[in-house]
Amino acid sequence: MSRFRFQRTTIQVEEAQRAILEHIRLQRTEWVDLEDSFGRRLAAPVAADHPVPHFRRSGVDGYAVRCADTAAASPERPAVLEVVECVTSGTLPLRRVGPGQAARIMTGAVVPEGADAVVMLEMTAPAEREGAVCIRRRMADGDNITAIGQETPCGDILLMPGRIIEAGEAAILAAFGYARVPVYCKPRVAICSTGSELLAVGSPLEPGKIRNSNGYMLAAQVRAAGGEPVIMPALPDEPELVEKELLALMDRFDCVVTSGGVSVGDKDVMASVFERWEGRLLFNKVAMRPGSPTSAGVWQGKLLFALSGNPGACFVGFELFARPFLRGLLGHPSPLPKEAKASLVADYSKGSAYPRYVRGKLETTDDGKLQAKPAGADKSSIMVSIKDAECLILIPAGGRGAAAGQLVCVLLLQETK
Ligand SMILES: Nc1nc2c(c(=O)[nH]1)N[C@H]1C(S)=C(S)[C@@H](COP(=O)(O)OP(=O)(O)OC[C@H]3O[C@@H](n4cnc5c(N)ncnc54)[C@H](O)[C@@H]3O)O[C@H]1N2
Ligand code: MOO
Numbered sequence: 569m570s571r572f573r574f575q576r577t578t579i580q581v582e583e584a585q586r587a588i589l590e591h592i593r594l595q596r597t598e599w600v601d602l603e604d605s606f607g608r609r610l611a612a613p614v615a616a617d618h619p620v621p622h623f624r625r626s627g628v629d630g631y632a633v634r635c636a637d638t639a640a641a642s643p644e645r646p647a648v649l650e651v652v653e654c655v656t657s658g659t660l661p662l663r664r665v666g667p668g669q670a671a672r673i674m675t676g677a678v679v680p681e682g683a684d685a686v687v688m689l690e691m692t693a694p695a696e697r698e699g700a701v702c703i704r705r706r707m708a709d710g711d712n713i714t715a716i717g718q719e720t721p722c723g724d725i726l727l728m729p730g731r732i733i734e735a736g737e738a739a740i741l742a743a744f745g746y747a748r749v750p751v752y753c754k755p756r757v758a759i760c761s762t763g764s765e766l767l768a769v770g771s772p773l774e775p776g777k778i779r780n781s782n783g784y785m786l787a788a789q790v791r792a793a794g795g796e797p798v799i800m801p802a803l804p805d806e807p808e809l810v811e812k813e814l815l816a817l818m819d820r821f822d823c824v825v826t827s828g829g830v831s832v833g834d835k836d837v838m839a840s841v842f843e844r845w846e847g848r849l850l851f852n853k854v855a856m857r858p859g860s861p862t863s864a865g866v867w868q869g870k871l872l873f874a875l876s877g878n879p880g881a882c883f884v885g886f887e888l889f890a891r892p893f894l895r896g897l898l899g900h901p902s903p904l905p906k907e908a909k910a911s912l913v914a915d916y917s918k919g920s921a922y923p924r925y926v927r928g929k930l931e932t933t934d935d936g937k938l939q940a941k942p943a944g945a946d947k948s949s950i951m952v953s954i955k956d957a958e959c960l961i962l963i964p965a966g967g968r969g970a971a972a973g974q975l976v977c978v979l980l981l982q983e984t985k
């Protein structure tokens with residue numbers, strides 16, 4: 569007889585992910601200093617409100633010339649031009665370059681009116697005549713000049729909301745004068761480990777007890793996904809207490825992630841909470857290994873992710889469900905894990921009735937092919953190999969596992985744009 573008021577109905581991973589993504593509501597936004605915005609996600613589009621460059625810019629140190637004056641120039645018969653001024657970066661030219669004239673100019677400086685090319689210094693030589701320069705090659709219209717708006721015309725949308733701010737985005741924001749940047753507020757995520765066997769990290773080991781490693785692993789995962797984790801003290805396996813605590817946390821936080829107690833053990837406290845509470849269960853069994861008892865529910869619009877206690881299953885459950893949700897809150901344009909195809913380096917002979925998400929390492933061969941290989945022992949209860957996971961290798965359901973050389977789907981674990 570099932571202990572459950574509701575029979576557990578197994579749903580596919582994709583179906584469970586859809587159920588989660590339906591509850592995404594964008595976070596509130598805040599303005600932060602540009603230098604504090606790195607790693608955050610933009611909350612508004614950034615459009616070019618001026619062209620880049622906004623003046624005709626010299627790409628080299630040399631001489632601004634009229635290319636017609638260089639039409640017959642060669643190393644043997646250089647064109648000799650009168651130098652009318654020197655334009656350094658940040659200053660404006662005072663003179664127009666007329667026929668037979670040139671202006672000394674530096675990289676990044678404004679090309680004077682009248683000039684239509686810049687000759688590299690190396691292609692010039694001092695002239696015998698004081699105040700003149702020899703141009704030793706023929707120039708074409710526009711050589712070494714970046715036209716106004718050539719990099720970006722005015723009005724182009726350069727960054728969309730949801731974009732993570734990294735080096736290139738920071739450069740754009742700075743160039744367009746964003747001393748303060750609108751970003752989505754970090755979702756505050758309460759992390760609550762359940763289990764009467766759990767000791768605080770600073771406690772000495774005791775017989776039959778273990779330290780709470782999932783809480784810290786999940787906190788690191790929350791932070792990598794752009795959230796603000798708050799690690800709560802672990803809760804003992806007492807359903808009333810856990811339910812009371814969780815509802816209080818759901819009131820205060822944007823979402824709550826628990827670990828442990830989702831299976832069918834006598835003390836599996838989360839299963840009892842889902843039987844008793846007034847929230848709505850989204851799922852409590854997913855066709856996946858590890859983490860088939862992974863559960864999730866909604867209470868007053870807030871999500872509760874109840875992940876397995878087994879560290880491997882806890883890690884995978886977070887990556888497949890909680891991380892996409894957090895990314896979604898932050899406006900990520902495609903919150904589900906990014907997929908790639910890789911060839912499996914060795915046989916993975918363990919078959920399973922459910923698709924299996926195996927911790928994997930990635931390598932690129934000399935001829936550019938992506939290869940995936942399992943990152944050490946992969947049992948759900950094994951914690952120490954999680955550190956080596958760069959991806960999750962998806963081994964399709966079926967009795968035989970997958971053979972070396974087979975092309976498999978891998979889910980990439982690093983944060984994406
Ligand atoms: N009779 C059955 N037993 C189990 C089944 C099943 O279908 N029938 N499913 C197995 C599977 S699959 C999984 S996954 C686990 C799920 O376990 P729970 O989510 O109920 O987690 P716990 O029972 O609380 O703990 C499991 C394991 O993980 C350790 N743990 C728990 N919390 C932490 C933590 N914060 N840090 C480190 N380690 C933690 C705990 O001590 C246990 O060893 O159930 C199987 N059983
Ligand atoms: O679903 Mo469990 O994580 O396989 O041990």
Ligand SMILES: [Mg+2]
Nearest residue numbers: 829831833836
């Ligand atoms: Mg259990």
